[in-house]
Amino acid sequence: MTPAQAMLHAATGLSLSKSEVDRAIRQRVEVTGARDAAAYLKDIAPKELEALVELVVVPESWFYRDQQAFHAAADYLAARLASAPERLLRILTVPCAGGEEPYTMAMVLSDAGIPGDRFIIDAVDISQGCIERARTGIYGRNAFRNQDLAFRERHFSACAGDEFRINDDIRRQVRFKQGNVLEADLDARAGSYDVIFCRNLLIYFDKPTTRAAIAKLDQLLRRDGLLFVGYAEVPSLCQNGFAPLPYAQAFGLTREVAVERRKVARVAMPPQPLPAPPQARPTLRNAPAAASPPPRSPAPPPPPPPPSARAAGAPPGAVTAPTADLLADARRLADLGQVREAEGKCRDYLAQVPDSADAYFILGLLNELTKKLQLAEDYWKRCIYLQPDHYEALCHLALLAETNSDAATAAALKARAARIYKRQQAS
Ligand SMILES: C[S@@+](CC[C@H](N)C(=O)[O-])C[C@H]1O[C@@H](n2cnc3c(N)ncnc32)[C@H](O)[C@@H]1O
Structure with a gap:
């Protein structure tokens, strides 16, 4: 790891390639007029580090991304509210990118008939730029990638060009804050969240950072709360005390201990789309199920790639x-x-x-x-x-x-x- 990679890793937790980091530094050297990368990096000021971070984050998100997660969360939250109508439901989305994820949650809860005074959504991202964009609530085409855009009719008003602004009743439900999932200031709400979304962030972390982030989420989540992650992140959670729930394509988990007590399972499980293996504990469709007889191979394997594709002189597996x-x-x-x-x-x-x-x-x-x-x-x-x-x-x-x-x-x-x-x- 170069010193610049290490610096950005310490600031964000992200495992960044040298080329990504060098590219970002080049851009900032040009903007700031620094003599060269070394001069730029020497005694870098906190504000400048923030500007550099803006260039390495991937603030990619859109409304109703992997939407089953929102519906699963809404089912769970509605059940909680039914059993304790006076409760205020708390949801955290971290990282929230430009606000698409927390606003989607607010729209889904509102469409499910949950009154606005019964839930609050905290939304956190390390990128100040993302938080500012999220607060404006104005979105272009890229944020609307799903085919079904009926939600846009219900919850947005058209602005100039092809942009849309989210309506105030939804906007009011979300509190945005710049922050790092790995840092202490999130502790203020320890143990208070019924549902946490932490999707498409852990994939950018190495193993120790992933463990640290999961420990933080663990602190923030209520004892029997639900956590939603990206599909490729489920295994990391399972290795760190969480167990998947059988919501199809939602990638939701709860603490293993909660599964053992079967509390969440009783309250929250919607009908399963596929029969679970007989001796399986609750599983997600992409998560491990219990052992079963060896499967037939789904199809004959395709042929290996032609040898001509190999670079001349490069021994197999020798990756520079x-x-x-x-x-x-x-x-x-x-x-x-x-x-x-x-x-x-x-x-x-x-x-x-x-x-x-x-x-x-x-x-x-x-x-x-x-x-x-x-x-x-x-x-x-x-x-x-x-x-x-x-x-x-x-x-x-x-x-x-x-x-x-x-x-x-x-x-x-x-x-x-x-x-x-x-x-x-x-x-
Ligand atoms: C790919 S987006 C995911 C957004 C959203 N959760 C989703 O799945 O659509 C990743 C976001 O992580 C944010 N991020 C990176 N490191 C972070 C950290 N340590 N703490 C909080 N947010 C972070 C980036 O700024 C970026 O907006």
């Missing part, structure tokens, strides 16, 4: 640091929705490391994003052909099989993922 950065860049670009650029990075990477399961996995994600599901499936199959224990690829293939109403294949893939997950936990 700049090459490894290509994959990190691909993930970042994928998150920004820059599909073509991300694909380019994956292909550059594959040219040097042709048997990279991770590169095929990302290509699968990119094709899923652009609705080329057959191609996505082919890439994920190639991924698990190269790395049969690729947990995320197996989960994605299982979800795809479910979407295609192929319950048998989905169950087999989930069981296989479950075994891998158990094995990984055991080691």
